[in-house]
Amino acid sequence: MPLVPQHIKDLIPYKAGKSIEELHKEYNPQRIVKLASNENPMGPSPKALEAMHNSLNFLNRYPNPSSIDLREALAKRFDVKIENVITGHGSEGIMSVIMRTFLLDDEEALTSEGTFIGFRVLAQSRGINLKMVPLKNYRIDLIAIAENITAKTKIIYLANPNNPTGTIFTVKEFLEFKEKVPANVLVILDEAYFEFCSGDPVYPDSMKYRLDNVITLRTYSKAYGLAGIRIGYGFAHHELINNLMKVKLPFEPSITAQVAGLAAMKDQEFLDTYLRINREGIQILYKLFEETGIKYIESYANFVTIILDSEERVNKLNNDLLKQGVIVRPLKAFGISNAIRINTGLPDEMDYFVKVFKKVF
Ligand SMILES: Cc1ncc(COP(=O)(O)O)c(C=O)c1O
Missing domain, CATH: 3.40.640.10 (Type I PLP-dependent aspartate aminotransferase-like (Major domain))
Known part of the structure; x- marks a missing residue:
């Protein structure tokens, strides 16, 4: 392919986290909760x-x-x-x-x-x-x-x-x-x-x-x-x-x-509601990780990153969560291979995540 410059051949593209459709095909879980892409779980305003x-x-x-x-x-x-x-x-x-x-x-x-x-x-x-x-x-x-x-x-x-x-x-x-x-x-x-x-x-x-x-x-x-x-x-x-x-x-x-x-x-009410849901979600995640003794990084955004012992632990936890329909984001592509990022969801999604996390961890 002489038309393609070397730096494009060498380029490692951005790979988005696993999608809901992919998980459906892979494991077909009863319920899917996606906490992987720092999206707003409320839907659009x-x-x-x-x-x-x-x-x-x-x-x-x-x-x-x-x-x-x-x-x-x-x-x-x-x-x-x-x-x-x-x-x-x-x-x-x-x-x-x-x-x-x-x-x-x-x-x-x-x-x-x-x-x-x-x-x-x-x-x-x-x-x-x-x-x-x-x-x-x-x-x-x-x-x-x-x-x-x-x-x-x-x-x-x-x-x-x-x-x-x-x-x-x-x-x-x-x-x-x-x-x-x-x-x-x-x-x-x-x-x-x-x-x-x-x-x-x-x-x-x-x-x-x-x-x-x-x-x-x-x-x-x-x-x-x-x-x-x-x-x-x-x-x-x-x-x-x-x-x-x-x-x-x-x-x-x-x-x-x-x-x-x-x-x-112009939809201030929507924004205020989401900011509140997010603050509550962040506290739920902190509490969960404190109870389970997992190291986490204090967050100023709509997600929390946890640090595990190894990439193997990350992969195992990620797979176990996926099987239960929970999508999170392992951070190898970001250069932190022993970490996982989890964004906040709606209150019932947080309940589900906490339940599944405690079960598989
Ligand atoms: C720090 C940062 N900048 C930019 C973006 C992309 O934002 P946009 O959807 O506006 O392109 C993201 C999305 O994850 C992000 O985390």
């Missing part, structure tokens, strides 16, 4: 559903290429100008546009090990050199990341809270870090889970620290239950946004995704 439904009559038309209504609403909500806002095909879609817009072939990207795999895949598909700094105590090590910046570093990717560890770096750590980043290095602050911890005073909500070389990415996939329609948004200096808008696909995101985002934003 009813307001978003209604808006999406109404949009179907207009699918013969192309979408507004600038997502004007949604960007205007986001600008108003977060107190910036519309020129500072971009929307995309999920936050990962915007990340892909960033990688196409700013990187030259001989430039490098820098991130942590044990973080969101999507960034690694995008960097490697672009054929550039990607440096990954080890986690420290399962947390992103901003000091070590700053020490690894070189003249070639162009983009630094940081997920806060981090997936799959659920940890954050603090205001103090971020303020010290930002002083060490040259102005010509772009920092992607991926805040896909910010809704789950935005009230915490130690969490550095990047919208409070507007910096010209920082792009904030956020999503409707998690807190708003819209992972399937693919809608995310980002904030940055107007010059960065202006150039990203030139490179993005003209009609991304779709009409249905744009109206879903707009309606979901």
